[in-house]
Amino acid sequence: MRKSHPMRRVVLATAATVSGVVLLLSLKPASDPAAASAAGAAPQQTAAGQESPQGGQQSGAQSAGAAAGTVTGDATQTQYGTVQVRLTVANGKVTKAEAVQAPKGGLSDQKTALAVPRLNQEAVAAQSAQIDAVSGATYTSTGYKKSLQSALDKVKASSGSSSGSSSGSSGSAQAQARTVTGKAVQTQYGTVQVRITVGNGKISKAEAVQAPKGGLSDQKTALAVPRLNQEAVAAGTANIDAVSGATYTSTGYKQSLQSALDQAGG
Amino acid sequence: MTTTLAGGRAARRQTMRRIRPRRSPAVPLLLAVWAGAVAVLWLWWHNTPSIADDNGKILNAGRITGLLAGYLMALVVLQMARVPALERRVGSDRVARWHAMSGRYTLCLILAHVFLTMWGYALQAGKSLGDIVQQTIDSINQLPDMGKAAIGMALFVLIGLTSVGPVRRRLPYDTWYHVHLLTYAAVFLTFWHQITTGNDFAVEPTAKTFWYVLYGSVTALVLWYRILTPIRLNLRHRMRVEAVIEETPGIVSVLIGGRRLHRMGAEAGQFFRWRFLAPGMRFSSHPYSLSAAPRPDMLRITVKAIGDHSARLRELTPGTRVWAEGPYGALTAQRRSKGKVLLVAGGVGITPMRALFETLPGASGDITLLYRANTTQDLALWDELAAIAKERGARLMYAVNSPEGERPDISAENLQRKIPDIDHHDVFMCGPPGFAQSVYEALRGAGVPARRIHHESFEM
Numbered sequence: 001m002r003k004s005h006p007m008r009r010v011v012l013a014t015a016a017t018v019s020g021v022v023l024l025l026s027l028k029p030a031s032d033p034a035a036a037s038a039a040g041a042a043p044q045q046t047a048a049g050q051e052s053p054q055g056g057q058q059s060g061a062q063s064a065g066a067a068a069g070t071v072t073g074d075a076t077q078t079q080y081g082t083v084q085v086r087l088t089v090a091n092g093k094v095t096k097a098e099a100v101q102a103p104k105g106g107l108s109d110q111k112t113a114l115a116v117p118r119l120n121q122e123a124v125a126a127q128s129a130q131i132d133a134v135s136g137a138t139y140t141s142t143g144y145k146k147s148l149q150s151a152l153d154k155v156k157a158s159s160g161s162s163s164g165s166s167s168g169s170s171g172s173a174q175a176q177a178r179t180v181t182g183k184a185v186q187t188q189y190g191t192v193q194v195r196i197t198v199g200n201g202k203i204s205k206a207e208a209v210q211a212p213k214g215g216l217s218d219q220k221t222a223l224a225v226p227r228l229n230q231e232a233v234a235a236g237t238a239n240i241d242a243v244s245g246a247t248y249t250s251t252g253y254k255q256s257l258q259s260a261l262d263q264a265g266g
Numbered sequence: 267m268t269t270t271l272a273g274g275r276a277a278r279r280q281t282m283r284r285i286r287p288r289r290s291p292a293v294p295l296l297l298a299v300w301a302g303a304v305a306v307l308w309l310w311w312h313n314t315p316s317i318a319d320d321n322g323k324i325l326n327a328g329r330i331t332g333l334l335a336g337y338l339m340a341l342v343v344l345q346m347a348r349v350p351a352l353e354r355r356v357g358s359d360r361v362a363r364w365h366a367m368s369g370r371y372t373l374c375l376i377l378a379h380v381f382l383t384m385w386g387y388a389l390q391a392g393k394s395l396g397d398i399v400q401q402t403i404d405s406i407n408q409l410p411d412m413g414k415a416a417i418g419m420a421l422f423v424l425i426g427l428t429s430v431g432p433v434r435r436r437l438p439y440d441t442w443y444h445v446h447l448l449t450y451a452a453v454f455l456t457f458w459h460q461i462t463t464g465n466d467f468a469v470e471p472t473a474k475t476f477w478y479v480l481y482g483s484v485t486a487l488v489l490w491y492r493i494l495t496p497i498r499l500n501l502r503h504r505m506r507v508e509a510v511i512e513e514t515p516g517i518v519s520v521l522i523g524g525r526r527l528h529r530m531g532a533e534a535g536q537f538f539r540w541r542f543l544a545p546g547m548r549f550s551s552h553p554y555s556l557s558a559a560p561r562p563d564m565l566r567i568t569v570k571a572i573g574d575h576s577a578r579l580r581e582l583t584p585g586t587r588v589w590a591e592g593p594y595g596a597l598t599a600q601r602r603s604k605g606k607v608l609l610v611a612g613g614v615g616i617t618p619m620r621a622l623f624e625t626l627p628g629a630s631g632d633i634t635l636l637y638r639a640n641t642t643q644d645l646a647l648w649d650e651l652a653a654i655a656k657e658r659g660a661r662l663m664y665a666v667n668s669p670e671g672e673r674p675d676i677s678a679e680n681l682q683r684k685i686p687d688i689d690h691h692d693v694f695m696c697g698p699p700g701f702a703q704s705v706y707e708a709l710r711g712a713g714v715p716a717r718r719i720h721h722e723s724f725e726m
Binding site for chain 1: 375
């Protein structure tokens with residue numbers, strides 16, 4: 001029965017909501033500092049798997065130009081699993097860094113999702129193994145740095161002579177498993193390129209090296225790629241279901257996957 | 267014809283009960299709601315390591331508003347699930363006000379969510395705010411479950427529009443009500459895009475599970491309490507109209523018979539939502555308070571013919587089947603503390619007061635009823651009230667307009683003069699909004715604490 005003040009209530013609710021949202025947004029750091037408190041994956045990071053943003057000209061193994069090539073570092077064992085880094089080098093510069101292997105399962109998925117994209121970025125920026133560890137993922141960071149160092153050593157050793165031949169696994173992991181990158185397939189929304197890790201004639205891992213980006217595509221990629229990766233590993237062939245709502249990406253993915261399988265088989 | 271419907275022994279036994287005040291669970295419930303909102307915000311916080319630029323800020327504002335809207339939407343539906351803890355302990359009127367308030371707020375959040383998200387996507391795709399319409403169309407075409415969400419959104423807007431004050435007053439109650447039922451469809455349609463496109467649910471399986479549990483339990487409660495419980499109640503008690511009696515000009519009582527009606531657990535002061543299965547009345551149900559303590563074979567409601575529906579009650583024929591849902595309402599004996607009680611009734615607001623007057627526990631002299639009406643002729647149920655007053659030694663007062671039409675002065679001073687220890691009373695009040703407001707102020711002026719004034723109001 002107390003007097004109600006509808007207008008006052010509307011104003012209060014609006015002001016409280018707007019200022020609450022603005023406060024929350026402003027409390028978030030602009031760029032991932034190592035001290036970021038949250039241990040989660042930003043949408044775009046899960047989107048393209050463990051992928052750094054496309055740095056300049058991304059050249060897949062098939063379409064490799066003269067000056068670009070990939071070098072894979074040693075597989076480094078950490079307490080939580082193996083870390084292995086692969087670099088794309090063009091004109092003696094690291095244009096792209098990515099983790100071919102990283103700890104998986106349970107919490108490790110979270111940590112990997114958090115740490116690897118950041119380490120990839122740092123590696124490209126620093127052009128050396130002198131990069132900051134990601135807090136909360138120290139073991140992964142240390143393993144990453146070791147593998148990165150070995151990859152950089154190889155780059156120095158061959159100093160530009162790597163002609164970007166076929167698949168990138170020049171590292172020590174060749175005996176058990178090797179990675180094969182399919183051809184880059186153009187779709188209406190962007191390029192799709194699949195890389196698979198093959199061991200004992202089976203696909204142990206599938207990932208998208210390239211996938212459509214920007215705008216709506218981010219969402220679609222986030223939605224479709226992890227599912228397609230899973231399907232590819234489960235099926236062991238390119239006969240996998242398209243993800244509804246992401247038909248173009250799915251089709252491109254399947255084509256690239258097929259080409260990777262052809263190479264792996266041949 | 268006099269219609270003295272005395273409760274007999276059962277009612278007399280009720281007056282001897284011990285007084286057991288019960289606290290309303292409103293505060294713990296509200297705390298739980300806030301805790302849930304904080305958890306939802308934490309989910310966002312936890313899944314967002316950083317926000318790169320203004321575009322990211324816009325998208326994240328869209329995510330926050332979307333998450334909150336999704337959470338509140340479940341609660342808005344829950345508030346209308348007729349859960350007994352809400353209807354009988356917190357009070358149907360209060361829950362209905364919560365529902366109206368949170369419904370409006372949720373709709374605003376939904377609109378903000380759609381606008382911010384589409385704006386953010388447009389910017390992300392290198393377009394500007396002006397392309398937001400095209401962006402929305404693209405999203406509906408391309409993202410999973412967005413078509414459904416768009417239809418649901420349109421329904422929400424329609425429901426919101428029909429609930430805006432001036433529009434609602436012009437619409438027939440039934441139209442408004444049936445449009446409002448579309449909420450269930452809208453919630454269903456918008457649920458799926460939250461799961462398939464919501465980042466937080468894609469990343470966190472726990473969050474997804476929590477969301478399913480939240481919506482699943484609300485669905486279960488709605489099915490149980492809005493559908494199954496009424497069906498069971500009516501199959502069990504098989505109520506029919508026994509008689510319709512004109513109490514005063516314009517006020518009729520409907521006597522409703524049935525089987526083992528005392529087993530429904532209705533208390534004096536509560537109401538049912540009644541649907542009379544007669545031509546033209548089948549499709550709408552209306553809340554009317556019991557105007558006598560429930561008897562094993564008989565319930566009674568007393569209604570003033572003000573609307574379409576209540577005017578038609580007069581023409582009900584004995585034997586008409588009755589579909590009732592309830593009992594609802596928290597204006598019962600559990601509200602009072604140990605002490606004396608003043609009941610204040612304005613006009614047809616006498617109905618729940620009449621039932622309470624008969625059954626409220628209390629010794630002789632503990633209970634007082636103040637009955638306000640325009641003329642002595644309009645004092646419906648007066649004979650019964652006088653009989654009850656005599657039997658249990660309660661005080662009965664009335665206030666009517668003077669023969670010149672002058673309104674009686676119910677002021678703090680007058681109340682204090684008539685009831686010197688008024689500040690030691692619990693007050694139960696029922697009447698039209700203006701009347702209730704002025705009596706409330708007089709009572710406060712006379713020193714009655716706000717927490718001891720119990721009032722049910724269905725004004726939004």
